[in-house]
Amino acid sequence: MDYACRLDGAQIICTLTSxxxxxxPIFCFSGMSPMTATEGGERLRGKGSFTEVALPDLKAGQPHDVVVEYTHGHRATNRAWLPLGPYLRTRDEVIDLPYQPLGCVPPALPxxxxFDGLPLVPQPQNWVPSGGTVVVTGVQCAxxxxxxxxxxxxxxxWRFDGRFPVKIATADMDLDAYQLEITPNSIHITAGSYGGRFYAGITLLTLMQAGRLPCGVITDAPRFGWRGQHLDTARHYYQPRTILDFLDLMALxxxxxxxxxxxxxxxxxxxIDSYPELWRKTEICGEGHLLxxxxxxxxxxxxxxxxxxxxxxxAHAAALNIEVMPEIEAPAHAITITQVFPDTRDPGDNGPETSVQGYQGNCVNPAMPKTWEVLKAIAKEVGALFxxxxxxxxxDELPKDTWMGSPKARALMAEEGLETTQDLQGWTIAKLAGIVARNGQRPAAWEEAAQGSNGxxxxxxxxxxxxxxxxGLEAARAGYDVVMTPAQHVYLDMAHSADPDDWGASWAxxxxxxxxxxxxxxPDPALADKIIGVQGTFWSEFTTEDNQIWPMLMPRILGVAVKAWQINDIHADDLARLAVSYRAIWPVETPL
Structure with a gap:
């Protein structure tokens, strides 16, 4: 079976030669969002972005074109939008089509x-050179x-451990702050926390990769206490080794x-132990599985x-001064829960709501007792593990008019004095947050959690x-602590450019x-005490192999680090200069 696929404007032309x-035969595939066939076949059904297209009988050696397009207002932008995991299903067999995952081609750096300064990302707050350099092949790590x-x-x-003397002093300094003095005969680290000493070491390690260490004094501290990076391992299962490498990159x-x-x-x-059927029935997706x-x-x-x-x-993260925040999904993005536990939905719900990813019924219903039984158990067990x-x-992304066709949800809304979908969402997430708080954890959520008449x-x-x-600014004015993760700047799953030969999402x-x-x-200095951090984000809808993430993250994660740590701005050209040196530190073609 030969298979080829190409972009032609908004259309995707798939050519099958049996x-x-x-x-x-039935042509099966998924994509970035829901799709349909416009020529050469007829769409049968779909779930989310997964689509099945009925084809006419195929004759041996005769090419057949199927033209597909995205629905829901999306438009194919580049190679990442081509059908993922395509195969044919017949009455007797399943035929794998020769899909070749290509991933991102690392963009050329000018x-x-x-760079006129220390080859460090992020840049330190202050650097006072004293003149001269010193060769250091390894430092004492007591x-x-x-x-x-x-x-x-x-x-x-690399090598870091060695004989060059390091003297460590303790001082009353901000969390993660440090002072690093490099002299011809020794190195002096002053810090008030594990994080400060660790980041002094990271600075040393990075400078050592550039050759001789410059003598002088670095005084450094982060702008924000929350300097984050998100990874979606639900859409793509990453091997644990990849996650550990991901954490190493964050630490650097x-x-x-x-x-x-x-x-x-x-x-x-x-x-999880409380509901093992939840992960057992959803960990593997594919032909013959629940999803x-x-x-x-x-x-x-x-x-x-x-x-x-x-x-x-x-434990790996903790050694790198990284805390791990898990995410569970409620009330939307929960079709795994609603499929495994149907009684988290109102059987009388006749609402037409559909998510932006094309799912119907992907929201748990807060009027159903099973919903709270499951969410309470998950929140308690997951929270206790971390x-x-x-x-x-x-x-996030609650479909329009969710629950409006549910008699049970309508009754709950009348009882609680709620009028809109957003009101009920606010009531639901506040109730779940109260459970989490009583469990001893601090709740967090995407921006939509601020909606609703109850605040x-x-x-x-x-x-x-x-x-x-x-x-985020509105939430900060309402009294919330906010982490800024604007999709237009730090969603690293977005394509680097508009080139059709690029790779990645483009909706933002x-x-x-x-x-x-x-x-x-x-942007509003009056909210400085409420904006507590910056975080990069990486969604995995188009990631089919672990190694595809590195050229998406690097070098753009350098910009996330700059905005999270630095108080002073850096010019884009200087960031590009620094990115060249970091290509040698973290080569995207050969991750560990």
Whole structure:
């Protein structure tokens, strides 16, 4: 079976050439969002972005074109939007089509010459050179934080541990702040915390990769306490080794919050004990499973993370001064829950709501007792596993008019004095946040959790502003702590450019390296005490192999690190110069 696929404007032309006669085959595939056939076949059904197209009988050796297009207002932009994991289903067999996942081609960086300063991202607050340099091939690591840096260096194939003297002093300094003095005979680190000593070591390690160490004094501290990076492991199952490498990259850039998104419509990937059927029935997607092969480069794909694996990831992160925040999804993005537990939905609900990803029935119903039984158990067990004490509850992209066709939800709304979908969402997420708070964790959620007549989630929650900065500013004015993660600047799953040969999403923007720093996390100085951080985000709808993430993250994650740590701005050209040196530090073609 030969298969080829290409973009032609808004259309995608798939050419199938069978090596034998096939009767009434069905063309199956997924994409970035729902699709339909406009020529050469007829759409039968779909679930989310998964689509089945009935084809006419195929004759051996005769090419047949199927033309497909995106619905829901989306338009194919580049190679990432071509059908994922295509195959044919006949009455007798399933035929894998020769899909070749290509991924992103690393964008060329301009040759702008050397950077005039320390080759560090993020840049330190202050650098006072004293003149001269010193050759240091390894430093004394008689300190837990420096030992963690040495372990990271070993994993990267570098050397950090050695004989050059290091003297460590303790002082009353801000969290993660440090002073690093490099002299011809010794190195002096002053810090008041593990994080400060660790980041002094990271600075040393990075400078050592450039050759001789410059003598002088670095005084440094982060702008924000929350310096995050999100990874969606629900749409694509990443091997634990990849997640550990991901954390190492974060640590090299002084990022300290890992937002672990392991639950969504497509899968629940943490092996919880309270409801094992939740992950067992959704960890693998594909032909013959509860959910079809969504966002996969194969007919069947997936996996799940044991609690021991989660603990290993948490411990690895802790050594790198990174806290791990898990996310569960409610009330939307929950089709895994509604499929496994149908009684989280009102059987009398006749509403037509459909999510932006094309799912129907992907919201749990707050009027159903089973909903609270399941959510309480998940929140308690997941929250207890992660020592950071923060639990992200989701609360994004609720479909329009959700619950409006549910008699049970309508009755609950009348009882509670609620009028709109957003009112009921606010009531629901506030109730769940109260459960989380009583469990001893701080709730967090996406920006939509501030909606509703009751003021939204409450309970001291942290909100993540993703559609732009506006909702985050409004939430900050309402008293919420806010992390800025605007899709137009730090959604690293977006394509780098408008080139059809590029790779990635495009609904928010095309994001170049320069775009990652072309914004101000605190545009209203009056809200400086409420905007507590910056976070990058990576969704995995088009990721079919683990190694596809590195050229998407690098070098743009450098911009996330700059906005999260630096108080002073950096010019885009200087960031490009620094990115060249970081290509040698983290080569995207050969991750560990």
């Amino acid at each position: 090596d034998r006669d096939l009767s009434a 040759d702008l010459g050397p 300190d837990k934080a420096l030992n963690a840096v040495a372990d990271l260096a070993t994993r990267r194939g 850039l002084k990022l300290n919050r890992f937002h672990w998104h392991f639950a969504d419509d497509e899968a629940f990937r943490l092996q 079809p092969a969504l966002f996969a480069g194969a007919i069947e794909a997936g996996g799940s993370y044991s609690k021991d694996t989660a603990r290993a990831i948490i 020592p950071f004490g923060h639990l992200h509850l989701g609360c 939204g989630i409450g309970h001291g929650a942290i909100l993540f502003s993703w559609t732009g900065q506006g909702p 923007a095309f994001i170049s390296l320069a775009d990652t720093i072309d914004w101000d996390p605190v």
